[in-house]
Amino acid sequence: MPVTRRSGLRINYTVAGSGPPLVLIHGYTASGHSNWIAAGWVDFLAAHWRVLVPDLRGHGSSQKPYTPSAYSMAAMAADVLAVMDEEGVDSAPVFGYSMGGMVALELLLEHAARVDAAIIGGMGSYFPRRRGRFALERQDPRSAAPRRSVGQRVKFLAGYFARFDPIAIEAVYRGVFKNGRPVGKERLATIRKPLLVAAGDKDVFYEPAQELARLVPGARFVALPNEGHVSAIGSPVFRAAVAEFLAGTTAAPRG
Numbered sequence: 001m002p003v004t005r006r007s008g009l010r011i012n013y014t015v016a017g018s019g020p021p022l023v024l025i026h027g028y029t030a031s032g033h034s035n036w037i038a039a040g041w042v043d044f045l046a047a048h049w050r051v052l053v054p055d056l057r058g059h060g061s062s063q064k065p066y067t068p069s070a071y072s073m074a075a076m077a078a079d080v081l082a083v084m085d086e087e088g089v090d091s092a093p094v095f096g097y098s099m100g101g102m103v104a105l106e107l108l109l110e111h112a113a114r115v116d117a118a119i120i121g122g123m124g125s126y127f128p129r130r131r132g133r134f135a136l137e138r139q140d141p142r143s144a145a146p147r148r149s150v151g152q153r154v155k156f157l158a159g160y161f162a163r164f165d166p167i168a169i170e171a172v173y174r175g176v177f178k179n180g181r182p183v184g185k186e187r188l189a190t191i192r193k194p195l196l197v198a199a200g201d202k203d204v205f206y207e208p209a210q211e212l213a214r215l216v217p218g219a220r221f222v223a224l225p226n227e228g229h230v231s232a233i234g235s236p237v238f239r240a241a242v243a244e245f246l247a248g249t250t251a252a253p254r255g
Contacts, residue, residue: 001061006082007075012061013054013083017046021089022246023080024053027098027122028172031060031163035097038159039233049246052092054083055163056103057172064168071175073106080107081114093246095119097233098205102182108191109183117194117249119242122229124199124208125185125215127177140202142226145234188215194249195219198238200227220245 001012014032022045026035032053036042045051055062056079058071065071080103084092093116096104101123107115139147195216199209201223213221222241224232232238 002086004082004086006085007057007078009057009065009070009079010063011054011057011079011082013052013086014042015087016042016051016053017049019049021084021087021092022049022051023084023089023092023094024051025080025094025096025100025103026053026056026059027096027100028176029059029164029169030098031055031160033060033163034160035100035233041233041239044239044243050087052083052087052089054079056080056100058165058168059172060163064165066167066171068171068175068178071172073102073176074110076103076176077106077111081111084114090114091116093117093119093249095242096121096123098122098229099176102176105183108193108195109187112191112193115193117196117245119196119198119245120209120212121198121238122200122203122205122209122232123182123212124197124205124210125183125188125212126181126208128204128208137202137228137230139231140226140228143228143231144225144236145227145231185215188212189217191216191219194245196222196241196245198222198224198232198241200224200229200232200235202226202228203232205229 024036058064094104101120104118197213199206213219224235227235
């Protein structure tokens with residue numbers, strides 16, 4: 001697994017595929033592996049893209065400071081840019097899920113020259129009141145996302161907890177979510193890059209995600225029927241929308 005220290009901490013990341021670069025940014029408590037590799041996104045996208053998948057600070061195999069001051073949206077964005085710099089990528093589309101969507105917004109607002117287009121899933125312009133710190137949900141019987149067998153769930157959870165540090169995750173929460181909102185709404189109208197926003201209609205972030213798409217000029221919103229915050233990442237509707245968006249807004253080859 002490649003490593004960079006360009007953002008001041010050790011950031012581990014994965015590279016897969018060939019073609020134009022594309023950056024995948026995972027959510028809170030997750031990792032590049034659990035959010036993107038185990039869910040099949042890397043295999044899906046690597047057919048046409050050189051996919052860069054960082055483990056943000058405090059997550060996965062990257063360095064995990066225990067002080068909240070080490071964590072902020074600016075610092076997380078710096079981790080992503082460090083990986084891009086290490087790989088010689090000047091700009092690329094970015095795809096962030098949940099907290100990764102907050103990082104994508106930070107990049108759109110503070111480093112727009114480095115972002116060609118953006119996809120944000122499971123995140124919106126505000127935090128819903130009934131939001132919990134962790135997404136614990138039962139998959140809707142009508143969900144179209146794949147269901148893991150018992151053995152697959154055990155294997156997934158074993159890998160997940162092997163990369164999970166509860167002290168660091170608490171520090172991340174206190175550092176990143178302290179402002180109580182993903183971004184100031186008044187700034188969203190300044191975004192001028194192509195943007196796709198998606199959320200499951202069973203996700204507490206569904207309405208905030210709809211509002212995010214309304215507030216960003218030209219943004220497109222895709223509803224993921226019968227999906228919650230966790231199951232949406234496996235939605236075939238989401239996968240098809242992402243493939244269409246990337247093909248329509250960048251130089252990705254069609255296969």
